[in-house]
Amino acid sequence: xxxxVWVLPPVxxxxxxxxxxxxxxxxxxxxxxxxxxxxxxxxxxFASEAFREALGTTVWLALGATIGCxxxxxxxxxxxxFVPFPGGKAVAKFIDVFLSFPSFLITLALLxxxxxxxxxxxxxxxxxxxxxxxxxxLTTPWGVLLAxxxxxxxxxxxxxxxxxxxxxxxxxxxAASLGAGPGRIVRRVILPEALPALAAGGSLVLxxxxxxxxxxxxxxxxxxxxxxxxxxxxxxxxxxYPAACVVAVVNIAISVGLYGLYRVVSxxxxx
Amino acid sequence: xxxxxxxxRVSVAYGRHTVLDALDLTVxxxxxxxxxxxxxxxxxxxxxxxxxxxxxxxxxxxxxERDVTGLPPHRRGVGMVVQQYALFPHMRVEDNxxxxxxxxxxxxxxxxxxxxxxxxxxxxxSYAKRFPRELSGGQQQRVAIARALAIxxxxxxxDEPLSALDAQLRSGMLAELARLHRxxxxxxxxxxTHDQVxxxxxxxxxxxxxRARLQDCGTPQELYRTPRTEFTASFVGNANLLAVTVRxxxxxxxxxxxxxxDTGDAVSGAxxxxxxxxHLVGLGDGPNALTGxxxxxxxxxxxxxxxxxxxxERVKADVRELRKPPALGxxxxxxxxxxxxxxxxxxxxxx
Numbered sequence: 175x176x177x178x179v180w181v182l183p184p185v186x187x188x189x190x191x192x193x194x195x196x197x198x199x200x201x202x203x204x205x206x207x208x209x210x211x212x213x214x215x216x217x218x219x220f221a222s223e224a225f226r227e228a229l230g231t232t233v234w235l236a237l238g239a240t241i242g243c244x245x246x247x248x249x250x251x252x253x254x255x256f257v258p259f260p261g262g263k264a265v266a267k268f269i270d271v272f273l274s275f276p277s278f279l280i281t282l283a284l285l286x287x288x289x290x291x292x293x294x295x296x297x298x299x300x301x302x303x304x305x306x307x308x309x310x311x312l313t314t315p316w317g318v319l320l321a322x323x324x325x326x327x328x329x330x331x332x333x334x335x336x337x338x339x340x341x342x343x344x345x346x347x348x349a350a351s352l353g354a355g356p357g358r359i360v361r362r363v364i365l366p367e368a369l370p371a372l373a374a375g376g377s378l379v380l381x382x383x384x385x386x387x388x389x390x391x392x393x394x395x396x397x398x399x400x401x402x403x404x405x406x407x408x409x410x411x412x413x414x415y416p417a418a419c420v421v422a423v424v425n426i427a428i429s430v431g432l433y434g435l436y437r438v439v440s441x442x443x444x445x
Numbered sequence: 446x447x448x449x450x451x452x453x454r455v456s457v458a459y460g461r462h463t464v465l466d467a468l469d470l471t472v473x474x475x476x477x478x479x480x481x482x483x484x485x486x487x488x489x490x491x492x493x494x495x496x497x498x499x500x501x502x503x504x505x506x507x508x509x510e511r512d513v514t515g516l517p518p519h520r521r522g523v524g525m526v527v528q529q530y531a532l533f534p535h536m537r538v539e540d541n542x543x544x545x546x547x548x549x550x551x552x553x554x555x556x557x558x559x560x561x562x563x564x565x566x567x568x569x570x571s572y573a574k575r576f577p578r579e580l581s582g583g584q585q586q587r588v589a590i591a592r593a594l595a596i597x598x599x600x601x602x603x604d605e606p607l608s609a610l611d612a613q614l615r616s617g618m619l620a621e622l623a624r625l626h627r628x629x630x631x632x633x634x635x636x637x638t639h640d641q642v643x644x645x646x647x648x649x650x651x652x653x654x655x656r657a658r659l660q661d662c663g664t665p666q667e668l669y670r671t672p673r674t675e676f677t678a679s680f681v682g683n684a685n686l687l688a689v690t691v692r693x694x695x696x697x698x699x700x701x702x703x704x705x706x707d708t709g710d711a712v713s714g715a716x717x718x719x720x721x722x723x724h725l726v727g728l729g730d731g732p733n734a735l736t737g738x739x740x741x742x743x744x745x746x747x748x749x750x751x752x753x754x755x756x757x758e759r760v761k762a763d764v765r766e767l768r769k770p771p772a773l774g775x776x777x778x779x780x781x782x783x784x785x786x787x788x789x790x791x792x793x794x795x796x
Contacts, residue, residue, distance in 0.1 A: 344531035348589075350518035351496050351525040352545030352596055362544070366535045 196426075203419035215416040225404065225421065232400040232425075235315060236383035239322035243379045244372060246323060247330030252360065254331075255338035256346075266335060272328045280325040281392035288312045313395040321389045326382060330375035337371035338364070377436035381429050401425045448509030448599035449474040449633050450495055455504035457490050465490045466657040467504065472650070474509075474599075477626055477634040479644035481680065482654035488637045491654070492602050495635060497521050508600055519548070524593030524632075528605040530585040532577040538564070538588050539573040545596035563595040564588075566625065583614040590625070603636045607643060619646050641681050645669065653677050673790050678720045685726070685761050687719040689788075697788070700756020704733045705783040709790065718789045721781050723750070726762035731780030735760060739771045753779055 206214045219225045254265055287293050288309045295307025311317050341364060349359045365372075387402040399407070401421055409418035450472040457465040465487040472478040480488035493499045494506055497518035505514045513521050524545075532541050542560045551559070564570045567587040577585055586606060593601060606622075607615045623646065626634060638644055644651050645665045653661040653668065653676065661668060661677040672678035675686055689697040689704070691711045697704050697719060704719070711717055728751075737755035749770055751762045762779050771777050 342529065342531055344527045344529055345533060347496070347498055347518070348525055348527060348531045348592075349533075349544065349548075350498075351521070351523055351602075352592070353519050353522065353548040354544070355517075355519050355548075358548055363533055 199419045199422055202415055203423050204416075206416050207414075215420050219417050219420040219424075224399065228399045228401050228404040228421075229424070231315065231398060232384060232402075233428075235318060235322065235398075235400060236380055236386075238319050239326060239383045240376055240380040242319065242323040243327045243330045244376050247327045247334060247375065248365075248368070248372065250327070251331045251334040251338060252364070255335055256364075269328045269331055269335070273332065275325075276388065277325050277386065278388040278392040281321045281389050284312060284317070284321055284324070285392070288317070312393055313397075315395065315398050317393045318390055318395055318398050321393060322383055322386060325389060326379045329379050329382070330372070333371040333375045334368055337368045341367055373436065373439065377432065381432055384429055384432070385425065401428075448511075449476065450478075450600055450635060451507040452491065452494070453505040453507065455491070455494055455501045455506060457487075457494060457499050458502045463657050465494070465501075468659055470652055470659060470662065472633050472635060474633055475630050476649045477636060477647050479636045479638060479648035479651045480654055481638060481641060481644045481651050482660075483639060483680075485656075486654040487657040488639075488654045489604060490657075492604055492635055492637045495521075495600070496523055496525055496602055522549075522596070522598055522600075524596060524598035524601045526586070526589050526593050526601070526603045526606045528608050530577070530582070530589045530609075532585055532588055532592070534577055536576075537573070538569065538575050538577070538580075541577070541588055542592045542595045545592060549596060559595055563591040566594065566628065567591040567621070583610055583618060586610065586618065587621075590622075594625075594629070599632065601632050601634045603634060605637055605639070608638075608640070615643075619643060623647055645681070651681065653680060655680075671787050672720060675718055675720075675789060678718075678787075678789060683723050683761065683763075685719075685721045685723060686789075687721065687758060687760070689717055689719045691715045691717055691788075695783075699735070700758070702733075702735055702756075704786070706733075706786040706788055707783070708788055711788060720787045720789055721760075721785060723761040723763040724748075725785040726760065726764075726779050726781045728762070728764055728777065728779060730778050732783060733786070734778050734780045736776065736778045739773055739775045739777060742770050742773065744770070751777075751779075753777060755779075 203215055204211050204213060206212060208214075253259075254262055285292060289295070289312055290307075290310065292307075292309070292312075294309045298304065298307040298309075311320075345363060346359055349363050354362065385402055386400070387406070390398055390400050390403055391406075402425065405418045405421045405425070408414045408421060450470075452468045452470040455465060455468045456463065468487070468491055470478070470491075480491055482488045490499060494501055495508070495513075497513065497516060501514060505512055507513065508521060508523065533544065536544070539560050542563050543556050546556050546559060560573070561570060564573055567590050569584065569587045569591060572580060572584065572588070577588070580588065586609075590606070603622075607618050610618060619642075626632070626647070636644070636647060648665055650662060651665055651668050652659055655676050661673055665681075668677055668681045672681060672684075678684040678686060687699050689699045691708050691713055692698050692703065693708075693713045695705060695708055697706055697708060697717070699719065706719060708717075735753070735755045737753040737760065739751060740754045740759060741752040743750040743752075744766075747766055748763050749765075749767050751764065751771070753760045753762065760779060
């Protein structure tokens with residue numbers, strides 16, 4: 175059984191280091207501190223106002239950021255791929271580098287510009303003598319949304335640029351010769367051919383936004399509690415491990431569920 | 446809408462590299478003009494200047510009476526067919542064909558009828574619901590032609606439309622294109638190709654291009670029977686190009702032989718090039734006999750091609766398949782009729 179020799183070690187490693195801890199989380203979520211095994215932690219968490227609010231915030235932030243990334247990413251990728259300009263290649267390369275940046279870096283950079291003591295507010299207070307600047311949105315959900323869109327847009331652009339490079343320029347030229355203006359070419363030729371890439375990038379960003387922690391933490395937005403933030407506060411600050419694990423399980427379920435949905439949809443689309 | 450194409454001293458340059466040099470050319474309404482030349486000769490650039498994908502550095506392009514030089518491609522109303530078909534992969538055949546009409550805001554009720562008509566004309570009516578990936582190369586090219594014709598263009602641009610097809614399909618499609626041209630006598634066609642057979646078969650006029658310049662323009666018969674330059678002679682058909690010296694009216698000398706040929710206005714003593722088509726060269730003695738040694742024999746099925754060394758130059762002869770082809774090194778005699786030889790006007794230089 176030489177095949178088994180090759181298969182066994184990775185399976186065991188995967189089990190010990192990944193699946194077993196995951197199992198522990200799930201088990202903890204059904205073991206309330208009062209002892210025994212019950213679904214009481216789930217009932218408690220689902221009944222709590224904080225959880226429902228966090229769930230709502232997480233979902234709308236993730237959906238909003240994904241839509242923003244898709245729109246912005248599609249527009250930027252179009253320009254980079256189809257409008258020849260000097261340095262276009264360099265921009266495409268930079269996008270690859272951007273993907274390797276940690277997410278909190280973007281938030282930090284935004285803090286320098288729009289933060290309470292940031293450049294934009296500094297210019298305003300210097301000019302008007304007011305005590306506070308007008309840019310206070312960074313600690314609101316909108317600040318988180320801006321940071322997530324800024325950070326995750328390249329994740330949409332990468333597959334899009336790959337898809338665009340596959341489109342035969344002769345198709346675009348023939349479309350133009352048939353009387354189609356730039357807008358119609360984008361809508362009727364480029365967009366349909368880029369749909370699988372758009373779906374891939376969008377679902378990746380959606381899942382990553384659902385689980386994003388660093389950006390929310392670094393904006394310092396006290397009022398913005400997402401599911402990962404809730405896990406953190408329950409576990410680290412309240413030491414309520416069963417509750418933290420319940421939220422974590424819900425978070426995993428949403429992510430895996432969305433991923434499964436994406437697989438079904440993309441298979442239907444023939445991608 | 447009957448409209449021709451006119452190039453008025455059109456030049457195109459990429460940086461300092463001129464790819465089309467002051468092209469003057471007119472395609473009459475309803476005419477098929479073949480742009481024939483090797484790759485890099487500027488023929489595709491000329492076509493792209495009509496379509497609007499390259500902007501001339503100088504000169505004007507006219508479609509009919511309309512100066513289109515500054516118009517974007519989608520306002521020019523030309524049909525275009527390219528080598529790699531470029532069908533829209535996510536659309537069914539019928540939607541591919543309807544694309545141009547929708548873009549040009551043709552009345553919705555009119556579109557299905559015109560789609561059917563265009564597909565009927567190219568013999569693809571029964572494939573309307575297929576996707577391009579379900580079609581062979583030849584079928585895809587038919588759909589591409591239907592798509593271009595559906596917008597009823599006055600001008601059709603064909604950019605090496607048969608080059609991606611295999612030889613057998615190509616001759617079939619060539620006949621199809623000739624039929625389409627007969628059915629659409631008002632459409633002017635600019636046909637870019639490097640294949641002389643396609644040009645000779647389809648074109649009313651052939652423009653021979655080389656190194657960014659127009660070398661020659663004329664009917665296929667003119668260019669084939671009385672080429673003006675060596676380039677035309679060798680690119681339109683095969684040619685023996687013999688370096689000769691004019692010896693008075695109606696006579697030239699080649700190697701040691703004295704040959705009869707129409708010398709036109711060439712003065713005695715001038716050096717010139719005599720063009721003789723290989724298939725017009727016969728074996729054995731006769732008028733304008735040349736004797737030499739066989740350097741190479743190629744059997745091509747229906748014909749034998751003989752290369753015969755005469756006075757240091759190789760003379761090609763295409764003769765009907767020989768029962769007993771000569772051996773290498775044999776001494777043989779070739780001949781050709783005086784009226785089959787053309788003294789190239791472009792190559793005459795005073796001795």
